[in-house]
Amino acid sequence: MGESLHPHVYPCPSLLAEHCGQACAKNILLIADNLGDAISIREMLGACEGMSVFNLVHAESLAMGLQCLQQNGFDVVLLDLELPDSQGIETLVRMQQSFANIPTVVLTEFADEKFAVQLIRQGAQAFLVKGNINSSWLKSALTVSVTKFECVAQQQQQQQRLEQSNQDLHRQMTVCVDELHRLRQELKTLSTLAATDSLTGIANRYGFEQCLEREWDHAYRSQRSLALIMLDLDYFKQFNDGYGHIQGDSCLRQVAQTLQSHLENFQGMVARYGGEEFVAILPDTSVQSAVQVAETLRISIQALAIRHPNSAISRWVTASLGVAAAVPTAKDVAADLVHEADQALYCSKKQGRDRIVYFQSPKVFHEPLFLKQ
Template sequence: MSDSIFSSPRIVNDLVYKTLIESTLAIPWSIDWGTKKFSYIGPQIEKVLGWKQDSWRTVEDWAMRMHENDRAWVVDFCVAQSISGVDHEADYRALTINGEYIWIRDVVHVVRKPNGEVDSLVGFMFDISERKKQEQELEILKKQLEEYSYQDGLTEIANRRFFEDSYQREWLNAQREQQPLTLMLLDIDYFKQYNDHNGHLLGDACLKQIAQILKKSVSRPRDLVARFGGEEFILILPDTTQASAIEVVERILQSIRTADICHSTSPLDQRLSVSLGVKTIIPTQKNDKMAFLKEVDQNLYLAKERGRNGYVIQDAEDVQHLNSY
C-alpha cells in the first residue's frame, strides 16, 4: 500500500509540500471565497493561539477571535482588498484560548478565477508579538529621548531648546490672535557665591528647589517654565497682561521668601533672593521676537543694577518700575 501511494509523483509532492508547510513557524491557511469557510489551516494554530485546528471553520471564527478594537477595521480592510483582488497584510491582536491577546500578522494572497472573480484566499499568519514588543519598547525609548532632548537634566523642567520652540509657537499665536504675551527672565542673586560656599551638591539642590517653586507659581497648561542656562530661568506666559504678570512675579518672590533658603554669603541678606526682568507685548508684524527677548534681558540687567532682590517691568509708556524686597 505504501508503495502504491508513493508511486504517484503528485502524491509524493503533495506530502512533501504539506510536511514543509506544517514544519514552519508560520501558520498556513486557505479560505473558499464563495462559502467563506476555511478549507485548510495549519496545525501550528493550536500551538500559537490554543484553539484546536478543527475549530476554525469560517471567517466568523477568525473575526470573533480578534480584539474588539481591531475587528471592524481589519475585517473591512481585508474584505475591500480581497474584492479588489489586491494582495495585502494586516496586523491585529488575536485572542488566545486562555483569554490573552498576541499580535498576529496576516499575509493574504487573492486567488482569482479565469473570469477575474475571487476564487479563494490563501495566506500565512505570523506571531509578531515579540516584534511588536520591541517596537513598543523602541517607541517608549524614542519618547524618552525626545523628553530628554527637551528636558533639563538637573532640574527636570524644560530646557532652553524647548523654550525656543515654545517661544516661536507662542509668539506667532499672540501675533495672530493679537493677545498679550509675557516673558520673565529670572536670575538667582549671587549664586556663584552660594555655590562656592556651599558646594555643588547644595548648589544643584538649590536650582532644583527654585525650579519647583517656579512651576508651582504658574498653573495654566500653556504656561512654561524653563531653565535658560546656569542659574537663569525663563517663563512664557501666554494671554497674560502686565497686571496679571505682576501678580505672578509677586507670587514667585513670596514663595522664595517663604522657602527661606539660607545664603550666608549674600551681600543682600542671609537668605536667597532673585531678580527678574519682565515684559509684556502684543506683537505685530513689526516686532521681532529676539529683540523682545533682548529687552526682557535688559530689564533683568536693570533689576540687578538697581540692587537685585526685585524685578523691573516695562509698561506701555516705557516707564521702568523697580520693586525690591
C-alpha cells in the same frame, strides 16, 4: 478474497511512440472488470494520432486499482463504476477519498444529465458512456482531464502561495507597526529627555524655546498678549563658593520646584535658562499681570528661607526679575520678547537686585510702584 492483485500492463504500440517522438507519455490506470472493454480502450488509444503517448495499466477491481495507485504513479484514472467489489457512485466516492489528487474519468452505461452532474460534483473530471466512445473522444477526455486537473492544482498552489505571502506580509506589517510604535515611544521619551533639565526636572532651554515658538504662534493668531519673566538668583556664585556645588544644586532644585508649583496656577511654564537663571512663559497675559506674577515668584523664593550669608543684600537667597510682554505682529519674532525680558532683568540687577523691572520701550524700564520704598 482469492483475487489476483496483479494488474495487466498494456503499453502503447511502438509505432505510435516512434511517431510521437519526444512527447511525454500519459500513464493511465484503467479500473474495469470487463477484459473486452480493456482491449477496446487499448486499441482506441493505439489508434490515436497526434503528439500524446498513452501507457495503459489494467486493474480488474477497485482494490487492485487502489493498490496500483499506491505503488505507481499515474496521470489519470479511467474508472468503471460497476466492479466486483464496488458498484455505482460509491465507487467514485471511495476513489476520491483515497486518491483525490489524481484526475478521474468515469466509464458509465448511463447518459443521464442529472447523473452526470452528480459525477462531476463527486470529483470526476469527465465521463464517457460505454458503447459510445471512439479514439478521438477518449484521447480528448483523457488529455483535457489531465490538463484541467493540472491547471486546478496550479491555481490551488498559487492560491496557497498567495495566502502564505499575505500571511507573511501581515506578520511583517505587524512587526513593522509594533516597531514603529516602539520607535515613536522611544522618540517621545528622547524628546522629553532632550527638553528636560536633568538637575531640576523642569524644562531646559531647548524645551523653553520649543514652548515659546508654539505660544508665540498662538498669540499671533489670537492677537493676545504673551509675557515672559526672566529670573536670576542673586549672588549665586558666592553661594556656591560658600556652601559648595552640592548645596548649590539643592538650592536650584528647591527654587525650580517652587517656581513650577506657583506657575501652574497661572497656566504658565518655567524652564531653567542656564546656570542660576530661570525663565517663565505666561500665555494671554499683559505686562501688568505678569508683574503681579513675578512678585508672587519673588516672594515665594524668599519664603524658602535658604540661608545665604555671602549675599550683599540679604541673609536669604533672593532673585532679580525682568518682565516683558507683547502682542505679536508680522514684523516681530519671539527672540525680540526674550531680548526685552533679558534687558529688563539686567536693569533689575543694576538697580540693586531683589526686585522686578518691566520693559516698556527700548529706552524705558520701570520698577513697579508697589516695590519702591
